[in-house]
Amino acid sequence: MPRTLLRAASAALLTLTALTIPPAYAEEVAPVAVTVNARAALAAVPDTGIGANHAIWDTNLGTNDTADLLKDAGVQLVRYPGGSYSDIYHWADHTAPGGYVAPDTDFDTFMRGARRTGAQPMVTANYGTGTAQEAADWVRHANVTKGYGVKYWEIGNEIYGNGHYGSAWEADNHADKSPAEYARNVVAYSDAMKAVDPSIKIGAVLTTAANWPDGIVAGGDAGTWNKVVLSMAGPKIDFVILHWYPGAYDKAAHIPDMIYLTRQQIAAHAGPGSERIGIAVTEFNTGTSGAGENTQPGALAAADAYATMMANGVFSVDWWNTHNGIGPVRQVEGHTDYGDFGLLSSATCTSDGSVCEPPLNTPFAPYYALQMMSRFVRPGDQFVKAASGQAKVVAHAARRPNGDLAVLLINTSSDTSYPVALGYAGFSPAGGAPTVLTHTNGATAITSATSGTATTQTLPPLSMTTVVVRPSAVPAGLPGAPGQPTAGGVTDKAATISWPAATPGARPIVKYEVHRQNGANTEQLGETGGTSFTVGNLRPGTRYTVNVIARDSGGGVSWSSPPLTFTTGTPATSSCTVRLSDQTNWGSGYVGSIDITNTGAAISGWTFDFAWPRTWQNLDGGWNATWTQTGSNVKVVGTGPLATGATANIGFVGSYSGPNVVPSVFTLNGTVCTTQ
Incomplete structure (x- = not known):
């Protein structure tokens, strides 16, 4: 065989080998869990x-x-x-x-x-x-x-x-x-x-x-x-x-x-x-x-x-x-x-x-x-909670008046196609392939196809994908959604939630359920036959978002009410009080001054604790005590005793690179103080 033909045959063999023998080290990308909760309502569109x-x-x-x-x-x-x-x-x-x-x-x-x-x-x-x-x-x-x-x-x-x-x-x-x-x-x-x-x-x-x-x-x-x-x-x-x-x-x-x-x-x-x-x-x-x-x-x-x-x-x-x-x-x-x-x-x-x-x-x-x-999303839809188990994949969702659910999935990875496993709460998807809208890197149009399933999709790198899922059934005669809830009597551990009554459907409404949003999950806080419910066992200084749903005598469930967000306070009385003031702010940091007053028995030594609410907040230094930060937790150790009625003033420099949610819960020797 002439040398040139030999080289050509060898090259063809090598190419065939590369195509037919996959590398043993190739790794399969694990499916990303995406959870959509149709009962955790957010704002209307x-x-x-x-x-x-x-x-x-x-x-x-x-x-x-x-x-x-x-x-x-x-x-x-x-x-x-x-x-x-x-x-x-x-x-x-x-x-x-x-x-x-x-x-x-x-x-x-x-x-x-x-x-x-x-x-x-x-x-x-x-x-x-x-x-x-x-x-x-x-x-x-x-x-x-x-x-x-x-x-x-x-x-x-x-x-x-x-x-x-x-x-x-x-x-x-x-x-x-x-x-x-x-x-x-x-x-x-x-x-x-x-x-x-x-x-x-x-x-x-x-x-x-x-x-x-x-x-x-x-x-x-x-x-x-x-x-x-x-x-x-x-x-x-x-x-x-x-x-x-x-x-x-x-x-x-x-x-x-x-x-x-x-x-x-x-x-x-x-x-x-x-x-x-x-x-x-x-x-x-x-x-x-x-x-x-x-x-x-x-x-x-x-x-x-x-x-x-x-x-x-x-x-x-x-x-x-x-x-x-x-x-x-x-x-x-x-x-x-x-x-x-x-x-x-x-x-x-x-x-x-x-x-x-x-x-x-x-x-x-x-x-x-x-x-x-x-x-x-279209006007009249309602956003609902969605969450992804992969930082490179972002999920949003909305419920449509006809019962459909639309899920927006964004893959920010430059080089990885992510399979997605979709799970639903408060919604049962129909069988068959859903409508899928996709825009990929460099594309000059959004494509539309019927592909995948309601629970499995694959996201190309650097892509936006909307999956429109039909419900398995649209029950007739369900009650309407309760109106906008409000919160009253909010303390450190309790709040009274009230709402306008829902309109009954084909059957009478027998109860209302109050649900707390916890990521894309919901936690039922209680239920009542009336239009007001007092929630207890809450944590001080914590932001809560709740929805109310109506349930009829046949077990039919309404859409969620609009969301209500409220934040609990600190104890009305305590053995200590705290006042935090912003002395000087420059838009990315501030000088904070804290007055700690001992309203209980005299103490020979004291430790003062709080946590930054967000990961983008940090302690840059403090004075009048010994300051340390571990993760988001800040510990301050005092320099001497604190008599009954005495006030210690301490100060710090805090920095932030996002919205500055100020700490509101402080403890003195393990006791939650009243924040003024």
Whole structure:
């Protein structure tokens, strides 16, 4: 045989061997357990949840192509006139002194696009260089003259960036740049605008938990920005405005605390009836430019964050931006990332012209995250708890009015396909293959197929997958869901839960069950034939989320009530009291001062203990005692005796890289103290 043929035959043999003899060390990936609890209800899905920002410097703001693409993505709300430009924009003559205004981006053009998209508009009135009268005239033009019915109106954009705390990027011509001055003007704007159309909703700017300048008290102020604004303007507003740019793709775990702390501030400072005040995140983007912003990592983080925020009751999450423009260019997960914060390509190039984006309006990966969200949940659905046993796999779920269950599964692994074993509580899936929607790394569309089973699916690397599962049966005549529960008489160990009665179905309701959410599982705390139940044996300083379900005489079970979240306190009386005060805060850390008062018998020595509520909190140092931290637990050993009635003051520096949930449970020599 000629040498060349011999080499060819040898190569073919080697290739065949490689193909037919698998390596002995290949490992099979274990299935990921995903649990979905249809009875652990979270927030209802709003009709404005999926939003996007427009900007008057975008020449494509009002085009039909842009409007149609947003419609195809399922965008339900569009915001105008665009970030910080809002505080220099004058709607009547369509000017923004000091900025660029593109042709055909006036308000009426924006409204034509919003209507073509089928989205509700949100308008940001000019606070920085405008007046209450100018805003009221805008309401008159929009809702009286034109009949647009614009419901949501923000007062300014990121006004805390006016230089009051040092950094100044937001235009503000007011001589007084304090939160008190902003609050006074919010009241004036609200009065003037609602005099034109009482049906509109007014939003006020707040700082976002653990995002600068949250927690900072500037000289002369009566408190933080949020405390002052809510205390003065709370009765005049209908929603609050957060902006969130986490700068990384693994921050969705911060969202529940971020929203919970905002609700706590509203309840504490906004006055009677504050439960009516909603929360909107009117600017959101996932990462830092060039690190996967418009490639698949950004899309996966976007889907996770949209679902988490809406499940926690945010009524609108608005992506920044529809078009934005090229930034730092890198290769991310096998694809070119243009560092563009837009949903759609602007077709712009780098300054030297060496790299250009794809053709105008080409969807970037986060566009498909919004589109997936619109197919995963629809208005009228209700989010329910879901949990994954693998950190690389994220799970969300929602129950539909027709009884279907939709499960969103996100695989953030770059190189591993994960098999998933789905388990359900409070839901029995039908047999057969479910509908499966999938978007993978680099894909230019969401695919739809009937594949796998209700309990087994395989997730490609860097993918979003929605599985729509039919119930095995839809029983008729079930009772309606109980109404929104409330908590009263909350102590360190007990709370009384009350709720509006459910509507009976075909059979009478015989009892209600109170269930606590514990991850994706539920724990029944008790049952009653009435509409109120006192829960005991609770732990001090612990956050509880509960649902109520109704059960009829035939064993039929209702949907869950909306969730109720409350936090237990500390003992009303104890042999010690503790007061923790935030002396100085800089947005990522603070100086804490703790007064410990011994109200019991004199003690010769003392040990003081508490735990950080979150993994992103740490002790950076302490004084007036010996401080140590082990895991999340902090131990403080005193330097001497503590007489009856005596107070010891100790201090520390704490740092945090997420929402700062302050410790609330402290023990002195093992006894839980009363926290003041």
